[in-house]
Amino acid sequence: MYPEYLVEPMRAELTTAGFEEMKTAEDVDNAISGAGTVFVVVNSVCGCAAANARPAARLAAANEKHPDKMITVFAGMEKDAVDRARSYMMPFPPSSPAMALFKDGKLVHMIERHQIEGRNAQLIADNLIGAFDQHC
Numbered sequence: 001m002y003p004e005y006l007v008e009p010m011r012a013e014l015t016t017a018g019f020e021e022m023k024t025a026e027d028v029d030n031a032i033s034g035a036g037t038v039f040v041v042v043n044s045v046c047g048c049a050a051a052n053a054r055p056a057a058r059l060a061a062a063n064e065k066h067p068d069k070m071i072t073v074f075a076g077m078e079k080d081a082v083d084r085a086r087s088y089m090m091p092f093p094p095s096s097p098a099m100a101l102f103k104d105g106k107l108v109h110m111i112e113r114h115q116i117e118g119r120n121a122q123l124i125a126d127n128l129i130g131a132f133d134q135h136c
Helices: 004-015 025-032 047-061 079-088 121-135
Strands: 037-043 069-074 098-103 106-111
Touching (some): 004 037, 004 047, 025 037, 025 079, 037 079, 037 121, 047 098, 079 098, 098 121, 106 121
Parallel strands (some): 037 069
Antiparallel strands (some): 098 106
16 A cells, blocks of 8 residues: 555646546446446556556547546555456556546456556557547
């Protein structure tokens, strides 16, 4: 667990862009299950989350066509919520940061950490926007 004062600015990067924080497994279940599209970001304190993942998520969220819900869980903080989000992302192994798009409760697009590292935010956002355009 990280000190809350350390992660608060990292949380705010997404919540100010319209993402809702999930703090419990039940929150995650309620958000992902059911009809519609849900974009999930597994946030992290690492450098690739700061330089690439969060900026890409914000860029994609600003796209005209976007998911019905945008949620985030924070690795190293709310363990139950993160574990539950990752369970929906199976068969992909746990990674953070990570991004997933669900449609009607089913995983339709996944971006793992190795697809975030070394790629700029715009390239990642373009990938997400393509998925939004296709599924949302």
